[in-house]
Amino acid sequence: MRFNPTELSSSELALQTEVRQFLKTELAPGTHEPCLGMAARKDKSFSMKMAERGWVGMALPKAWGGSDRTAVDRFIVVEEMLRWGAPVGHHWVADRQTGSVILKFGTDEQRKRFLPAICRGELGFSIGMSEPDSGSDLASVSTRAERATGGWLINGTKIWTSGAHENDWFVCLLRTSAMEDGNKHAGLSQILIDLQSDGLEISPIPFLDGSHHFNEVTFNDVFVPDENVVGDVGMGWHQNTTEMAYERGGPDRWLSPFSTIEQLLREAKDTPLEQSVQSLFGELIARYWGIRNLSLSVARLIDSGEAPSIESSLVKEMGTRFEQEVIEKLVQLIELEYSPDSHSLFERMLSQCIVTFPGNTIRGGTIEILRSVAAKGLQGLPV
Amino acid sequence: MSKLIVDELITQTANRLFSEICSHEAIQNAETVGEAPEIWAAYTETGFPWISIDENLGGSGGTLLDALEVLRLVGYYAVPVPAAETGILGGWLLSEAGFQVPEGIVTVLPDQGPDLAIKVDGSQVSITGSAIRVPWARSAEIIAILFHDNGNNYVASVQASDCAITPMTNMAGEPRDTVRFDGVVCSYAEVSKAIDSQSFRFRGALSRVALMAGAIEKMSQMTVSYTNDRVQFGRPVARFQAVQQHLVWAAQDAALSRMAAESAAIEATRGNGAFEIASAKLIANQAASRATKACHQAHGAMGMTQEYPLHHYSRRLWSWRKEYGGDAEWSQWIGQLAVAQGADGLYPLITGGSRVL
Structure with missing residues (x-):
């Protein structure tokens, strides 16, 4: 394990400036309600505006509609979007992981069909991993895809499916052959499913505050043609593990509360902050600087052709706990009885952080699972 | 340069x-x-x-x-x-x-x-x-x-x-x-005028940051190794999730403090690096507190003896944490600087550090 300090080159700094300029124009501070990190509003027109700049699917090859940019370039765009609280929800999953999975494991047909549309900011994807009886023990998924003429028939249930009611496509981890004794990682496949398919039902699982992000998706003999299988039949576990590595350790794992901290400062502008609150800013800014350097160095490692899976697990585990710590410290220090209906945007944002952030250390793999991945890596065992 | x-x-x-x-x-x-x-x-x-x-x-x-x-x-x-x-x-x-x-x-x-x-x-x-x-x-x-x-x-x-x-x-x-x-x-x-009590204090902090990053990394590695060797309930204690948590947290603090120390070293060598040094010292102080706790806990009673070398590192870290500025001093310094940037300048400070000041 090694995190090397890295700095942005002049062209990378130019990209940072360009993104900041874009955001200042599109979402002037004080004129928009910032989102909390990647759990952002879906705004297709915003996604398409970003895409016009080449900032969606930017690390994908030009041949497939991307911009051939690096993981570090993508890091720069993503961190600016998230810290600004931009509505990146529509293209988020496709940009972070689905595009890469289709590029890496898909056929040319699939690449042609999906990647340019992803890079135009058009397509929204959901991820189908968890099931009622398969959470952290993901390899135990039991939603089946069975052979049918020219394709597969799917039966079963996926849950916690974010955005299925608004998105276009669903990348599912499915069991394509029965579980063998002692090797539950075999017999799984990744399949692309149109969310409008016959037999596919989407029903909301209301979030604890009543809002609608999660869904339950049930399949009743849903037919999916052969050409929708991603990669090789039976190789789903390996592909899925690779996919998970794309989604770990990035700015989305530590920036969620940033727009709230910034808003505190914005609203306090005429009142001097108490010493204790100033010191808290000192502590948070120092930690942000340190965690960002680690996260940036993971992106640099990816660009040098490495697969920093331990590093990214460590950063994600630390980053998501830090997000909760940030909010806890604000709550401790600021004597307010905040309300989700307050006239103060800061109070509204803080309320939302309190209610939603327990999920930050759960989504995309709990920190307990991340610890076991990282600990194996530290001991030199296969992860 | x-x-x-x-x-x-x-x-x-x-x-x-x-x-x-x-x-x-x-x-x-x-x-x-x-x-x-x-x-x-x-x-x-x-x-x-x-x-x-x-x-x-x-x-x-x-x-x-x-x-x-x-x-x-x-x-x-x-x-x-x-x-x-x-x-x-x-x-x-x-x-x-x-x-x-x-x-x-x-x-x-x-x-x-x-x-x-x-x-x-x-x-x-x-x-x-x-x-x-x-x-x-x-x-x-x-x-x-x-x-x-x-x-x-x-x-x-x-x-x-x-x-x-x-x-x-x-x-x-x-x-x-x-x-x-x-x-x-x-x-x-x-x-020169630039060498005053403040710049001396920063330089002292920079020295402690480097020492602390080394000590935390060593402690973290010792802990991985000890928990792999120590067998209880028929298996190495490192196989227990509760112990793995300590290993992971210590490794994070080792990585975080080393990254902070090396980034501050680069900026200081370039010429100033006040923001980076202050941030790195605060990070190292807090990392030392968390990592010594995690490493001692994972070592059990063995880590509390003079015979086992963990204390060379943990006791140094407890001392160095307070030398050339504790948590309060540096969080106040950084906090004042950060708040003075205003809301719009906050993130640019994180990404640009001393070079945007």
Whole structure:
């Protein structure tokens, strides 16, 4: 394990400036309600505006509609979007992981069909991993895809499916052959499913505050043609593990509360902050600087052709706990009885952080699972 | 611009030498005796103490970045010598004032309080009063003292043998002596306006950050190794999730503090790096607190004994955490700076650091 300090080159700094300029124009501070990190509003027109700049699917090859940019370039765009609280929800999953999975494991047909549309900011994807009886023990998924003429028939249930009611496509981890004794990682496949398919039902699982992000998706003999299988039949576990590595350790794992901290400062502008609150800013800014350097160095490692899976697990585990710590410290220090209906945007944002952030250390793999991945890596065992 | 990559040969040489001369027993012995002349002799043979100091003034050349890499490894091996004091603190003050650096140990006064009166008298100064927590004063040849007079900054070069020294230690048993000056007369020379008590404090913090990053990394690695070897309930305790949590948290703090130390070292070598040094010291302080807790817990009772070497690192970390600024001092400093940037300047400060200030 090694995190090397890295700095942005002049062209990378130019990209940072360009993104900041874009955001200042599109979402002037004080004129928009910032989102909390990647759990952002879906705004297709915003996604398409970003895409016009080449900032969606930017690390994908030009041949497939991307911009051939690096993981570090993508890091720069993503961190600016998230810290600004931009509505990146529509293209988020496709940009972070689905595009890469289709590029890496898909056929040319699939690449042609999906990647340019992803890079135009058009397509929204959901991820189908968890099931009622398969959470952290993901390899135990039991939603089946069975052979049918020219394709597969799917039966079963996926849950916690974010955005299925608004998105276009669903990348599912499915069991394509029965579980063998002692090797539950075999017999799984990744399949692309149109969310409008016959037999596919989407029903909301209301979030604890009543809002609608999660869904339950049930399949009743849903037919999916052969050409929708991603990669090789039976190789789903390996592909899925690779996919998970794309989604770990990035700015989305530590920036969620940033727009709230910034808003505190914005609203306090005429009142001097108490010493204790100033010191808290000192502590948070120092930690942000340190965690960002680690996260940036993971992106640099990816660009040098490495697969920093331990590093990214460590950063994600630390980053998501830090997000909760940030909010806890604000709550401790600021004597307010905040309300989700307050006239103060800061109070509204803080309320939302309190209610939603327990999920930050759960989504995309709990920190307990991340610890076991990282600990194996530290001991030199296969992860 | 000076080169901003560590000379690999330095890392290799330091690793080889320190692993030879710093056995558990050697470190323990240095603590008991209160100094380690053989280790110091081996350390000086490489020229390590004087890296980043001008060769014309008796230094070894090289960059501040190189010197900080040696300090990181001094922390990693708990080398019981005044590496920071002789080099990037005391050696730096002397050479900035145009003094030749001596062959022996140099030390500095980390906290120069009101108890010290320094009177300029022509080409000499007279110093009266006392200073506490002076590292390795008992073994030093020269005590370099930064002082201000009439708006100018000066460095006095005091012969340690002219002072009355009472041996004291920090929590790790490292010498932190009380030094009494009874009208000690010595030479002095002017240094640039940029070298004032604030920049000295930052440099002190930078030295501790490098040492701490090394010590946290070593502790984290020792803990992975110990929990792999220690078998309970029929398997290595590292297989238990509750123990894995400690391993992971310590590894994170090792990575975080090393990244902070190296990033601050690069910025300081480039010229200023105040924001990075302050942030790195605060990060290292907090990482030290968390990592010592995690590593001790994972070691169980074994880590609480003198026989097992964990304490060389944990006790140093508890001491270094408070040297050159604790959590309150640095969080206030950074907080004031951050708040002054305003809401729109907050994130640019994180990404740009000292270079946007």
